[in-house]
Amino acid sequence: MPEIDEVLPKYLRISGYIRDRIERGELVPGDEVPSERELAAQWKVARPTAAKALNTLRQQGIVESRRGSGTYVSERPVLREQAPQYGSAYAEHASVTVLEATLLTAPDHVAEVLGLPRGSAVLMRKRLTGNGSRATEVVTSWFAGELAELAPRLLRAERLPGGTLRYLESVTDRRVSYLRDQLAARLATADERRHLALARPAAVLVYQLTLHAAGGAVIQLDEVVHPPEKWTFQHEYSRSS
Template sequence: MTEIDCVPPHNVLPKYLQISAQLRDLIERGELAPGAEVPSERELAARWKVARPTAAKALNTLRQEGLVRSRQGSGTYVTDRPTTLMRENAPRYGSPVAEDDEVAVLEAAVVAAPPEVAEALGSPCARAVMRKELSAGSAGSRTLMTSWYPGEFAESASRLLAVERLAGGALRYLESVTGRGAAVVRERVGARLATAGECRQLALPAPAVVLVVHRLCLDADGRVLEFCAVVRPCGQWIFQHEYPASSAADFHR
């Protein structure tokens, strides 16, 4: 197993993010190849002199990124995944839907989280709050957004279950009622064929290609606030980031 240099970088990142960043670097440099076993919670806790919950957060961060996957009773292993572009930062992150768009909340309920969502939320087999919204812009463009929240928010942030638009977006609402704001946002952008339901809701002919953004929002303690999938037709959306060259190290391929 690859040895890990446990001298923490000189920054203010929480320890679990320092650990996950170093493991991520080993994976992306190929020192931890696809299929390789990564250090266990116990090993990471001992090497970094942290509590096991902190080590568990570090591994869960990599799971949420799709870099590693756990096998019950065996360990945690590097996944074989396509190259993605990801940035971690601490923006004032709002809704991906413009304020002047028309928004219809199609569904808001507490449901059993699908495996991918449960893994992103860090709670296998958990129940989650799900909101599905369809928005329409002034130029006729449509956006379908399905958002998932930890089940605990069904009580502490009950308006997530209301079939009405949340002014300023769900994240600002969550911050107002829980005091937990988004500290880290991770996004993945891809394209695929639309499902039959997406073609119907987005008024697309079948088959049609759609752009998909998976967005994961964490608070300062690394706890998940929101996991959502935003779906829009290709050709109606330009994904654009502007950032100073000094922040280029924040990007991982």
């Protein structure tokens, strides 16, 4: 059983795990998903909890039940909404300054996310974006160090037309299959306070995005730091959502 955030109810952890397997292509349309009995045994939960996990996926249109047969991945599963263009593909009018593009020893958390041994070399690109005269975010992208030879422009302190991801896909055979994101709040570092013109101390919102290949390997890790008192990630929902 995978290690998944213990804060979530177990039925959501189970449904999320199955959903991730479908998004990674491990389960394809028409494949049978584990039964209530199998999920209850695998996750050490009661049958009603396993049933609730499968029902959550049914309500989302991801799986469907066949009477007397089992539960199967829908022919057209409704997965994540199409992700926006990412990989620092900023609007043309946005101000983007590449602060740093270099090879260095991976911080422990970066090595862990990228699936690299501790102490591995990684490629880091740090950019500062702005809107008019005000800096709006600090973006740091991390890549495996082996990409330095395959994608040398990642080491240039210049804006890449179309963004880092489009460039990376154009010069390698790596393709992004799915994305995963998460948010956290923390105190800004001295470097972040300087770039974003923040007082000391200042809280910031950190948006972490991982871009995965079909097999699950992380191609790119982005960490976006937003200053306080700035609304972001606006979404609109219909009443039926």
